[in-house]
Amino acid sequence: MMDTHLSMPKRGKRKFKKGIVSGPWIVFRKTVQYLALAIFIALFVWSRQDGGPAAVINIPMRMDPLLILGHLAASRTLLAGSALALIVILLTVVFGRAWCGWLCPVGTILDIFPLKRWRKKGSSPAEGWRRVKFDLVIVIFAAALLGNLTLLFFDPLALLLRTLTVSVWPALDRIVTAVESILVNVPVLEGPLSTFDGLFRPGILPLQPVFYRDGLLFAVIFLGVILLDLLAARFWCRYLCPLGGALGWLSKAAIFRRSVGAECKGCTLCTDICPTGTINPAKDYASDPTECTMCLDCLEACPRGQTRFVPVFSAQKWTTYNPDRREALLAIGATVASIALLNSNGPAKRQSPFLIRPPGVRETNPDVVDFTKCTRCNECIRVCPTGGLQPAVFEVGLAALGSPILAPRLGYCDYSCNACGQVCPVQAIPPLDLEKKRLQVIGLAYINENRCIPWSDHQPCQVCEEMCPLPQKAIQLEDAEVWGPDGQTVSVKLPHVLREICIGCGICEYKCPVSGEAAIRVYMPKVDVPF
Amino acid sequence: MGKLTRRDFLKAAAAGAGAMTLSAFLEACGKVLPTSIPAADTQAPTTGQPTKSALSQPSSISTEGLPSATDGVPAPTGTAVPIPDIAMTRGGEPEALVRKAIEALGGIGAFMPAGANVVVKPNMCVAYHTYEYAATTNPWVVGTLVKMCFEAGAASVKVMDHPFGGTGPEAYKISGIEEQVKAAGGEMVNMISYHYVDTVLPSGVFLKKTKIYDEVLNADVLINVPIAKNHDSSVLTLGMKNLMGTVFIRETLHNNLHQSIADLNSLLKPQLTIIDAVRIMTTGGPTGGKLSYVQQKDTVIASRDVVAADSLATSLFGMKPEDLKYITIGTAMGLGRSDLQNLNIQVIDLNA
Numbered sequence: 001m002m003d004t005h006l007s008m009p010k011r012g013k014r015k016f017k018k019g020i021v022s023g024p025w026i027v028f029r030k031t032v033q034y035l036a037l038a039i040f041i042a043l044f045v046w047s048r049q050d051g052g053p054a055a056v057i058n059i060p061m062r063m064d065p066l067l068i069l070g071h072l073a074a075s076r077t078l079l080a081g082s083a084l085a086l087i088v089i090l091l092t093v094v095f096g097r098a099w100c101g102w103l104c105p106v107g108t109i110l111d112i113f114p115l116k117r118w119r120k121k122g123s124s125p126a127e128g129w130r131r132v133k134f135d136l137v138i139v140i141f142a143a144a145l146l147g148n149l150t151l152l153f154f155d156p157l158a159l160l161l162r163t164l165t166v167s168v169w170p171a172l173d174r175i176v177t178a179v180e181s182i183l184v185n186v187p188v189l190e191g192p193l194s195t196f197d198g199l200f201r202p203g204i205l206p207l208q209p210v211f212y213r214d215g216l217l218f219a220v221i222f223l224g225v226i227l228l229d230l231l232a233a234r235f236w237c238r239y240l241c242p243l244g245g246a247l248g249w250l251s252k253a254a255i256f257r258r259s260v261g262a263e264c265k266g267c268t269l270c271t272d273i274c275p276t277g278t279i280n281p282a283k284d285y286a287s288d289p290t291e292c293t294m295c296l297d298c299l300e301a302c303p304r305g306q307t308r309f310v311p312v313f314s315a316q317k318w319t320t321y322n323p324d325r326r327e328a329l330l331a332i333g334a335t336v337a338s339i340a341l342l343n344s345n346g347p348a349k350r351q352s353p354f355l356i357r358p359p360g361v362r363e364t365n366p367d368v369v370d371f372t373k374c375t376r377c378n379e380c381i382r383v384c385p386t387g388g389l390q391p392a393v394f395e396v397g398l399a400a401l402g403s404p405i406l407a408p409r410l411g412y413c414d415y416s417c418n419a420c421g422q423v424c425p426v427q428a429i430p431p432l433d434l435e436k437k438r439l440q441v442i443g444l445a446y447i448n449e450n451r452c453i454p455w456s457d458h459q460p461c462q463v464c465e466e467m468c469p470l471p472q473k474a475i476q477l478e479d480a481e482v483w484g485p486d487g488q489t490v491s492v493k494l495p496h497v498l499r500e501i502c503i504g505c506g507i508c509e510y511k512c513p514v515s516g517e518a519a520i521r522v523y524m525p526k527v528d529v530p531f
Numbered sequence: 532m533g534k535l536t537r538r539d540f541l542k543a544a545a546a547g548a549g550a551m552t553l554s555a556f557l558e559a560c561g562k563v564l565p566t567s568i569p570a571a572d573t574q575a576p577t578t579g580q581p582t583k584s585a586l587s588q589p590s591s592i593s594t595e596g597l598p599s600a601t602d603g604v605p606a607p608t609g610t611a612v613p614i615p616d617i618a619m620t621r622g623g624e625p626e627a628l629v630r631k632a633i634e635a636l637g638g639i640g641a642f643m644p645a646g647a648n649v650v651v652k653p654n655m656c657v658a659y660h661t662y663e664y665a666a667t668t669n670p671w672v673v674g675t676l677v678k679m680c681f682e683a684g685a686a687s688v689k690v691m692d693h694p695f696g697g698t699g700p701e702a703y704k705i706s707g708i709e710e711q712v713k714a715a716g717g718e719m720v721n722m723i724s725y726h727y728v729d730t731v732l733p734s735g736v737f738l739k740k741t742k743i744y745d746e747v748l749n750a751d752v753l754i755n756v757p758i759a760k761n762h763d764s765s766v767l768t769l770g771m772k773n774l775m776g777t778v779f780i781r782e783t784l785h786n787n788l789h790q791s792i793a794d795l796n797s798l799l800k801p802q803l804t805i806i807d808a809v810r811i812m813t814t815g816g817p818t819g820g821k822l823s824y825v826q827q828k829d830t831v832i833a834s835r836d837v838v839a840a841d842s843l844a845t846s847l848f849g850m851k852p853e854d855l856k857y858i859t860i861g862t863a864m865g866l867g868r869s870d871l872q873n874l875n876i877q878v879i880d881l882n883a
Contacts, residue, residue: 181725182551207721385698416658416697463782466764471820513782
């Protein structure tokens, strides 16, 4: 490879300023990018109980072909709303990976972070690593056909939504609340603060804090995606992103592609500016449409106007880093073996008794361990007003990674809420009306009599009974005479759970005043052991 | 925008930290949280043991059990009739019930000076059911109160509660209270976590320190508007129990619930308590959810004395004040009176 620095002196003269290219196309693209990111975040904010209509706030997820095709392969059901994915598919067939360069919110976030100054020349991995994203696509679709969607965990939209929900927003809320709780002491600021709260709560930030177990973990994962840019621009998009891989494959047949004119003098400006590093000086500055994000930086950078984007009607040839037949078969074989091993994991099949799914899931989707319909988009977790729904990490087995579980100690299933089922873009949580949702048995409460205050300490409590939202009360109190601490009889009210009535909403576990693990817990006693 | 150097940033950060530290001092000189809210100018004793004058004015009606509609107590006319300790209105629309009851106590102006900032505390404990289920205060009772406050020249009327089931905004909407309050020009306040301030209860026996909502503590006038209903922990939830909605963490209080309720009432002294008994829940409380639990009583009880109001309200359930431990404790602590036979109770029958 020739030393590209030799031809650099012209830099800064015309369109370059510190290596940043400008021009009308760039202004246009950046405007679209920021607008798309703003819309994504606005829809995220609007996704809450009593927020925007599900048909609107779901649009990004239903436009994502990886999620939708994955869901289609795994569930073998076609949902009308999934037709939105055709927009992105069509866009890709015409303009290649324009989604990645123009619309994807993760791509835009990577563009915004100014890591360029610390990036060293030549630190990017070998070209062959680009195959990771293609292999990931093969694995995802092979697994989806076998009824497993675990790896959709790495879909960029799901990754971003999860991080915003579980990490960014709670942290933001903590910081704002901390500042507010200091400022509220300053007498003159009371008025402005309540105006601020009126504008931002509960519309943007929650009234009461919600808690997530793994906020730090998901923040670190997303930070990792960003920091990989220290090695190469758009590292995630180049090497890892499964959505980018899927769209890249589709881009093999894209109509508009980059071509270089005969007048090219080999100044390498385009090679240097290309965010995905796909312009190859060794091949007459040609680029690979599976890698090109159609950002048009090269179009604006070319001093001689030799870079063009023109319609081409032929499929792009296979490149060295596109998986060949052998590699694809290997990937499929590895997927089959992995799924088989996951499914031969006896304890996982037995299910954790504390695997509590959102309302209505168990009834419609008995094979809840694999959770075959869930695309891991985490919209349900976002809209849950109590923070009871949490993304599973390893609590209920590797296969359920990123799927929603109810953690009643952190938040309960609100008797007056059915938001999760309404918002789910693929009906993995059934969209039940409130009356039906109130009848769903998501678990059963049991009392740990060794920890329960009336049972073990003979002190009055009965919080669980008071909180039970059912009109007929699934927790009943027994008037009992028990032995007190000094050998005398004491009258106490002992709580009992009526199993025929309990729906497992978990408000009893959430409100139980016993510290640490609650004295009343929701679990799933009915376990179908398949062997 | 000029470039922010590291030095500039550190300076700004130091200034910010300094301001945060200073804010504690600012708080100290800026405001003092009242340990008890002074009652508005009153003609009748609000707390303490019965005075001689009160004792020397025997009640004009029988208070054994529920006063029946045939008692036919005439409404006070002119100024000759003393202001009663408790006013009870029956048989009418919620708005008329509230207006007549407050009128009997000397009008809303007796409880609040013009320009007062008023906090109204209804019971909106869950976001589960509409008002027909009597789990939450009747929306028209609350709406009428808000209207009356503005008629008496209130500067602001804020209505709030902290539900234990569902979120505040949902409860406000489902209970129907938001609609009536907004129509009357009042404001629904979403109770936000950082507004709860550590508060010492000097007279507290069990509950000595807890977090209470600052706007409730700082209000010029606090109006307590509970619904009368069954409650499985406290037997009945009425005025004294309703104030628990202003406390941040309530679950741990159940260990000594009745004393906690009395302790809280030793700090929070609503100028006026209006017990909504338009529809009462006789069993299955506090959450309810069946119309068979509900009885229509078309009754409102009003008093300056929350203990007295609660004491009379027990009769709606065929009970006596002594049946509620928090009333007994509250009376012993001198928070109010529960000796119904000695209280001046005025019953107004709107249908008569």
